[in-house]
Amino acid sequence: MLSIKNLQAKIGEKQILQGIDLQINAGEVHAIMGPNGSGKSTLASVLSGREEYEVTEGEVDFLGKNLLELSPEDRAREGIFMAFQYPVEIPGVSTINFMKTALNQIRTYRGQQALDAVSFLGLMKEKMKLVEIDQSLLNRSLNEGFSGGEKKRNEVFQMAMLEPKLSILDETDSGLDIDALRIVANGVNKLRSQNNATIVVTHYQRLLDYIVPDFVHVLYKGRIVKSGTKELALELEAKGYDWIKNEVAAV
Amino acid sequence: MNVATKRDLVSELAASRTRSYSPADQALREDALTYLKNTGLPISKTEEYRFAPVTRILEKNFDSLTLSSQVNTVVSVNEFLIEGLKGNIIVFVNGSYAPALSKIVSNPDQIIIKPLSKALVENEEVVSALLNQKEDYKKDPFSAVNTGLWSEGLFFHVAKHTEVKEPVYLLSLNDASSAVSVHTRIVGWVEEGSEVTLIERFETTGHEAAFHTQVEEISVAKEAVLNYYKIQNDPGKSIQVCNTLIHQSDHSHVNTFTLTMNGEVVRNNFSIAIDGEHCESHFHGLYLLTGNTLADNHTVVDHIKPNSFSNELYKGVMDGHSKGVFNGKIYVRPQAQMTNAFQSNRNVLLSETSTINTKPQLEIWADDVKCSHGCTTGQLDEEALFYLQSRGINKDSARAMLLYAFASDVIATIKDETLKTYFDQLIAERLHKNF
Ligand SMILES: Nc1ncnc2c1ncn2[C@@H]1O[C@H](COP(=O)(O)OP(=O)(O)O)[C@@H](O)[C@H]1O
Ligand SMILES: [Mg+2]
Numbered sequence: 035m036l037s038i039k040n041l042q043a044k045i046g047e048k049q050i051l052q053g054i055d056l057q058i059n060a061g062e063v064h065a066i067m068g069p070n071g072s073g074k075s076t077l078a079s080v081l082s083g084r085e086e087y088e089v090t091e092g093e094v095d096f097l098g099k100n101l102l103e104l105s106p107e108d109r110a111r112e113g114i115f116m117a118f119q120y121p122v123e124i125p126g127v128s129t130i131n132f133m134k135t136a137l138n139q140i141r142t143y144r145g146q147q148a149l150d151a152v153s154f155l156g157l158m159k160e161k162m163k164l165v166e167i168d169q170s171l172l173n174r175s176l177n178e179g180f181s182g183g184e185k186k187r188n189e190v191f192q193m194a195m196l197e198p199k200l201s202i203l204d205e206t207d208s209g210l211d212i213d214a215l216r217i218v219a220n221g222v223n224k225l226r227s228q229n230n231a232t233i234v235v236t237h238y239q240r241l242l243d244y245i246v247p248d249f250v251h252v253l254y255k256g257r258i259v260k261s262g263t264k265e266l267a268l269e270l271e272a273k274g275y276d277w278i279k280n281e282v283a284a285v
Numbered sequence: 286m287n288v289a290t291k292r293d294l295v296s297e298l299a300a301s302r303t304r305s306y307s308p309a310d311q312a313l314r315e316d317a318l319t320y321l322k323n324t325g326l327p328i329s330k331t332e333e334y335r336f337a338p339v340t341r342i343l344e345k346n347f348d349s350l351t352l353s354s355q356v357n358t359v360v361s362v363n364e365f366l367i368e369g370l371k372g373n374i375i376v377f378v379n380g381s382y383a384p385a386l387s388k389i390v391s392n393p394d395q396i397i398i399k400p401l402s403k404a405l406v407e408n409e410e411v412v413s414a415l416l417n418q419k420e421d422y423k424k425d426p427f428s429a430v431n432t433g434l435w436s437e438g439l440f441f442h443v444a445k446h447t448e449v450k451e452p453v454y455l456l457s458l459n460d461a462s463s464a465v466s467v468h469t470r471i472v473g474w475v476e477e478g479s480e481v482t483l484i485e486r487f488e489t490t491g492h493e494a495a496f497h498t499q500v501e502e503i504s505v506a507k508e509a510v511l512n513y514y515k516i517q518n519d520p521g522k523s524i525q526v527c528n529t530l531i532h533q534s535d536h537s538h539v540n541t542f543t544l545t546m547n548g549e550v551v552r553n554n555f556s557i558a559i560d561g562e563h564c565e566s567h568f569h570g571l572y573l574l575t576g577n578t579l580a581d582n583h584t585v586v587d588h589i590k591p592n593s594f595s596n597e598l599y600k601g602v603m604d605g606h607s608k609g610v611f612n613g614k615i616y617v618r619p620q621a622q623m624t625n626a627f628q629s630n631r632n633v634l635l636s637e638t639s640t641i642n643t644k645p646q647l648e649i650w651a652d653d654v655k656c657s658h659g660c661t662t663g664q665l666d667e668e669a670l671f672y673l674q675s676r677g678i679n680k681d682s683a684r685a686m687l688l689y690a691f692a693s694d695v696i697a698t699i700k701d702e703t704l705k706t707y708f709d710q711l712i713a714e715r716l717h718k719n720f
Contacts, residue, residue: 083671085671106671106674107674107675107680109675110674110676115675115676121672124666124669124672124673124690125690126689126691126694127673127687132676132686133676135678135682135686136673136676136678140677143677196676196677
């Protein structure tokens with residue numbers, strides 16, 4: 035589904051991604067872990083098309099298309115979704131309103147008919163249940179005055195609405211208490227299928243008790259320095275990141 | 286004398302004098318023009334007109350400002366009416382009242398609506414108590430121009446304890462198929478305990494130069510309510526200067542909304558004199574500019590008496606080579622204790638060639654008051670744009686969505702649903718809302 039080869043990217047003069055290789059197939063869940071500042075959010079941003087980041091080397095193929103050539107909106111329409119680490123607040127734009135526009139522009143792109151108001155509402159109700167989110171929240175200005183947990187839940191709600199092929203969850207667990215974490219993880223798990231894939235970015239193993247990954251990668255200083263299965267996450271939890279840092283330093 | 290300009294615009298203007306309607310009116314006009322000859326039109330160094338080169342654009346656009354008034358050739362104004370709005374329609378074409386295009390439906394026991402020229406004769410006492418009483422032509426040169434030259438105006442007088450259900454819609458249509466210079470006036474009185482809605486709309490057809498001044502003096506008596514809307518939509522080479530003064534007495538409420546969209550130069554000198562206790566004033570403006578339009582809003586909220594509340598919110602979106610100017614003065618006089626006065630001016634610049642000059646000026650002489658002001662200028666929020674795009678929304682729609690959201694809290698203040706829908710359409714169209 036997604037094939038990343040030697041991806042390098044910088045922001046301003048600062049080189050952040052130093053050559054990333056990653057292969058993700060349909061049905062898989064990949065966890066990307068690593069200490070703060072290692073480039074996890076940068077990778078997520080580059081994949082979703084944020085313009086501040088300049089790709090200096092490498093290729094990204096998504097379902098046979100050169101992802102790096104597509105605009106952010108076309109990437110979303112092709113099936114990429116990023117749940118933001120820091121969702122922005124947009125005064126005056128409600129989640130419901132912009133989701134309707136988003137969904138219908140995606141449908142038009144795919145040659146499907148726009149949803150009428152009734153079908154949209156039906157779909158919305160169904161997805162609201164999935165992430166246990168209240169409609170009053172969705173009527174309000176996007177993320178304005180939302181708690182940390184409400185923002186993250188709203189991200190997962192949007193993901194549920196758009197039914198992406200590849201979801202990238204950037205620290206969706208940060209700022210969540212254990213109940214909120216369970217709800218968010220539960221939503222993500224219900225959306226998992228053999229046809230889609232998920233990248234879970236986190237630096238705690240805690241989330242991975244709920245969203246069980248097939249593979250775990252450790253990102254450090256812009257490189258994937260270690261890959262393994264879910265046991266790697268437990269090992270990291272036990273030993274801390276210094277273990278990885280020392281290993282890298284020794285090479 | 287005005288030394289900076291080669292031409293003597295004041296004499297050109299004075300030579301196109303219209304007739305007067307009474308001996309007192311005649312005397313006032315002569316005084317105003319004499320005063321104007323001595324002071325001249327503003328030059329580029331005139332502080333109050335630093336960013337609004339009205340005089341220079343007049344020189345550029347007009348070969349001569351001595352213009353005779355034109356005959357009315359307009360046969361229909363349907364395209365300039367507001368769909369669904371049931372009310373009084375008063376149409377001025379090139380500064381003359383057009384009775385055939387107008388329709389006064391309200392009961393005259395509730396509200397008297399008539400051309401000011403007629404009211405000067407028929408309602409002399411009321412008019413002379415108001416005309417040039419609240420507004421002093423010496424405050425602004427274009428107010429003096431207007432006082433000397435006004436050809437026609439709107440007079441309205443709401444009786445006591447009357448809620449006028451039908452709004453007063455004043456359409457000022459200028460036919461600029463040849464150059465026009467138009468000077469109109471509004472005199473209004475909302476008596477004790479009454480309510481009325483006034484909607485003013487300015488439109489221009491034709492592509493030649495147009496110069497329009499208007500002076501408005503509206504008195505809002507004790508416990509009365511005035512809802513005031515203005516739509517400035519004169520395309521082309523039009524220059525407009527409006528001097529508006531609303532005077533409030535105890536317990537009165539005033540809601541204003543000025544929407545500026547088109548024109549070469551639009552200058553609004555808009556003052557609210559809060560000359561009563563327990564008044565409320567909601568003072569709103571939206572300027573959505575494109576092309577070469579320059580819109581300059583100079584506002585004054587003058588708290589003269591204690592215990593009143595004012596809230597001013599002006600927002601602007603500038604694209605192309607347009608220029609926005611906002612100057613917001615708040616005065617809190619020594620007696621005006623317990624005043625609450627808030628002001629906010631927010632701007633978005635969409636292009637590198639658009640500009641905004643914004644200046645709050647608070648002068649507070651009372652000590653027990655709550656006042657705040659804030660102004661912001663920025664581009665569209667890139668983070669928010671990316672967020673919307675990352676959900677599959679194309680960039681143009683995302684931009685429109687953010688701009689529309691930016692304008693929406695001003696639109697939300699409009700209470701009348703028909704008007705709200707109408708303003709919403711105008712604004713949505715201007716901002717290319719396509720979702
Ligand atoms: N806009 C930016 N400008 C400059 N440096 C940035 C910017 N965004 C991120 N960085 C830097 O890039 C590095 C990687 O950041 P990030 O991808 O956010 O890491 P992570 O998500 O793994 O914590 C950090 O050193 C960070 O300071
Ligand atoms: Mg991060």
